[in-house]
Amino acid sequence: MEERQRILAVDDAVDNLILLDRLLKRRGFDVVTASSGTECLTQSAMLHPDLIILDVAMPDMDGFETLKHLRQNEITRDIPVIFLTANSKDAKSIEQGFALGADEYLTKPIEQDELIARVNSILRISKAERRVEQLKADFQSMLVHDLRSPLSVVIGVLELGEKGEFDNHSQEVKDLLATALKNAHKMLGLINDILDVAKFEAGKVQLSKQPGDFNVVVEGAVGRLKMLAREKGLELIVDEDANIPNCEFDNDKIDQAVTNLLSNAIKFTPKNGRVTVRTYVKHFDGELPMLNGNYAAMDVEDTGIGMPAEELPHIFDRYRQAQTGGPHREKGTGLGLTIVKRVVEAHGGRVFVESVPGKGTKFTIAIPIG
Numbered sequence: 126m127e128e129r130q131r132i133l134a135v136d137d138a139v140d141n142l143i144l145l146d147r148l149l150k151r152r153g154f155d156v157v158t159a160s161s162g163t164e165c166l167t168q169s170a171m172l173h174p175d176l177i178i179l180d181v182a183m184p185d186m187d188g189f190e191t192l193k194h195l196r197q198n199e200i201t202r203d204i205p206v207i208f209l210t211a212n213s214k215d216a217k218s219i220e221q222g223f224a225l226g227a228d229e230y231l232t233k234p235i236e237q238d239e240l241i242a243r244v245n246s247i248l249r250i251s252k253a254e255r256r257v258e259q260l261k262a263d264f265q266s267m268l269v270h271d272l273r274s275p276l277s278v279v280i281g282v283l284e285l286g287e288k289g290e291f292d293n294h295s296q297e298v299k300d301l302l303a304t305a306l307k308n309a310h311k312m313l314g315l316i317n318d319i320l321d322v323a324k325f326e327a328g329k330v331q332l333s334k335q336p337g338d339f340n341v342v343v344e345g346a347v348g349r350l351k352m353l354a355r356e357k358g359l360e361l362i363v364d365e366d367a368n369i370p371n372c373e374f375d376n377d378k379i380d381q382a383v384t385n386l387l388s389n390a391i392k393f394t395p396k397n398g399r400v401t402v403r404t405y406v407k408h409f410d411g412e413l414p415m416l417n418g419n420y421a422a423m424d425v426e427d428t429g430i431g432m433p434a435e436e437l438p439h440i441f442d443r444y445r446q447a448q449t450g451g452p453h454r455e456k457g458t459g460l461g462l463t464i465v466k467r468v469v470e471a472h473g474g475r476v477f478v479e480s481v482p483g484k485g486t487k488f489t490i491a492i493p494i495g
């Protein structure tokens with residue numbers, strides 16, 4: 126048997142609450158009531174109803190204000206809301222309600238059939254949406270997991286071939302194998318990125334923090350990428366502050382973040398450009414929310430193509446790529462910076478970016494020391 130669906134009815138007028146309660150209970154819903162916006166917020170965070178019916182005109186916190194708060198809270202963000210307006214001609218408040226993310230509206234006096242029809246249709250839609258989200262998530266994680274193991278086999282075989290472990294290998298075959306191997310590694314990288322982002326989103330990332338030397342991680346990443354910079358004809362400058370105190374971080378994750386920033390700088394900087402990597406201690410005095418004390422910081426600054434200011438707020442979104450590449454835009458997936466941001470923020474740190482189109486870009490990451 127299907128679980129009873131829970132509806133939270135919110136109205137400061139007691140008569141109305143009693144009416145809603147009776148009409149909905151009669152149809153088999155589990156009904157909870159609240160007589161103010163504040164009460165609605167606590168109830169909905171605690172009981173997580175399947176639907177909220179929310180009166181617009183209430184003293185203190187009105188329906189609009191309440192809806193705004195509901196939409197800002199991670200826990201209540203996705204609960205569908207039906208607005209209850211006193212006047213069917215009040216087009217303005219209806220419009221305002223939709224703009225704030227209301228899903229439907231009803232007008233007083235409440236008409237029983239209409240109420241039940243709206244409630245049922247909203248519940249149907251929201252259930253279908255949840256199912257689609259779940260299917261998407263399941264499908265993605267299944268696909269990604271299942272792609273990984275056969276690909277490792279392919280990579281293993283290609284590696285043997287490339288090393289000349291099989292008989293009768295012409296140089297041409299070896300070159301072909303090297304190309305196949307390079308692409309297989311690219312594909313594995315992509316699969317791992319998708320998995321990482323999915324894990325961060327599902328809250329399933331556990332950092333394994335150890336005390337370590339920030340400079341060592343940076344040097345490791347620089348070491349792996351300096352050939353790439355040289356091949357592109359870029360000057361790579363490393364300027365480290367040797368006095369950064371040891372701090373606690375997840376070595377692999379920070380390595381990944383540093384690598385992503387560095388590879389972007391190399392990727393988005395044309396020939397003869399310069400990439401500068403700088404480490405130092407950065408101090409915050411509470412001038413920015415949540416940032417206080419000393420941080421191990423790294424700048425990755427390039428003289429590349431840059432990005433327009435209006436792109437900057439979005440570049441950390443999944444699959445987002447700025448419109449600066451032009452026809453020769455460099456290939457990528459748009460997951461690199463998503464991972465950087467998640468990793469750094471999971472450490473209690475922050476990512477900053479400054480960029481001027483045609484001049485260059487500077488990314489800064491800062492993670493707390495101690």
Ligand SMILES: Nc1ncnc2c1ncn2[C@@H]1O[C@H](COP(=O)(O)OP(=O)(O)OP(=O)(O)O)[C@@H](O)[C@H]1O
Nearest residue numbers: 389390393431440446447457458459460461462486
């Ligand atoms: N140093 C940079 N200079 C100019 N643009 C940049 C720089 N770093 C990032 N960008 C812009 O931000 C976008 C997002 O970067 P991100 O690293 O997330 O994705 P990507 O490099 O395109 O792909 P991926 O890293 O997943 O292979 C890039 O596509 C590019 O438009």
Ligand SMILES: [Mg+2]
Nearest residue numbers: 389457461462
């Ligand atoms: Mg990238």
